[in-house]
Amino acid sequence: MKRLALVGVILSLVLSMAGCGGGQPAAPQSGQSSATQSSPQSQPAAQAPSAPQPSAGAAPQAPEGGHIAAIKKAGKLVIGTSADYPPFESLDQNNNIVGFDIDLAREIAKELGVELEVLNITFDGLIPALLAKKFDFMIAGLTITEERKKSVDFSKPYMSGGNAIVVHKDTQGISKLDDLKGKTIAVQLGSAQDQIASKVEGAQVKRYPLYTDAAMAVATKQVDSMILHSVVAKAFVAQDPRLKMVAELDPVDTGIAFRPDSDDLREFVDQVLDKMKQDGRMDALVKKWFK
Known part of the structure; x- marks a missing residue:
């Protein structure tokens, strides 16, 4: 996560x-x-082990x-x-x-x-x-x-922040959502990014229960790309040198x-x-x- x-x-x-x-x-x-x-x-x-105390200041009223x-x-x-x-x-x-x-x-x-x-x-x-x-x-x-x-x-x-496209570090020619036409796109099952990928013309969407599985599929070239929140994309790229982020999409x-x-x-x-x-x-x- x-x-x-x-x-x-x-x-x-x-x-x-x-x-x-x-x-x-x-x-x-x-x-x-x-x-x-x-x-x-x-x-x-x-x-x-014990219930924590509220922080100092004007506490919200339950x-x-x-x-x-x-x-x-x-x-x-x-x-x-x-x-x-x-x-x-x-x-x-x-x-x-x-x-x-x-x-x-x-x-x-x-x-x-x-x-x-x-x-x-x-x-x-x-x-x-x-x-x-x-x-x-x-x-x-x-x-x-x-x-x-x-x-x-x-x-x-x-x-708030945008979604992002992540590809293998060797991949060229993908810099925007339209470039994923006809490509394979990894997403997490049931995610908002699944909906975005499903609207890309000619794309084959691969759905994974976990984003870690989706990231591994990109890193091992089983799929061409994945779409996920830009903050999370940066985390995966920092952890795995086989990945790179190539585009940020509209904020969510x-x-x-x-x-x-x-x-x-x-x-x-x-x-x-x-x-x-x-x-x-x-x-x-x-x-x-x-x-």
Whole structure:
């Protein structure tokens, strides 16, 4: 689900959203959540030993009753993700789920005064699992689209940036989306990039459960290209010298997905996102993960 070059380019994309306030960046929390490899069955992460305390400052007000009341009664916020999308979320060398989204969810849990539990599920199973009430919200570098809005509600965007095309380092002649006509394009199953690739004339779309599998297919020349978020593309390129990024596409917004019956939780999370932009915590997370 992160090791990036071009710090200035990435921060200019992200800090335009994250830097709404004038506060100094707060030190990000570095706790990690344990998980097994991503699979269609959810895998719970290890929980912190005690419920964290909200950060200093004017705390968002959680309404009485509803979804939030159930979370507080359980003593934990359960989130769903797909840990194959660095630097948003991925598995580290110790099989812990780490990333920007995980730290962001941890801050939300702290504001609620509860522990954080992470379920690792293949990406195409996340929205069905959310609607089946397997967890409280979905955070997985998820692009906000009109199609997805038909089944889930979204938070305010917490990040903006373009998609990108990645090819093998030896590939020539691809510098824009139209150049993929008649080519093979790797995407993650069920992703917004799948929809983009499907509209390319004559292209053969190869769908993979994990983006790590898609990246390996490009690196080994099994496919001509892949389309994914530019931030994630830079992470894969930094990790694998066989890959290169050749084009950035139109910007997209990234948000947190909620069930339609979770208005109180969604509104509370929007308040937390605003607070984090104002007090510097969002800037701190950006600097931690997008470097």
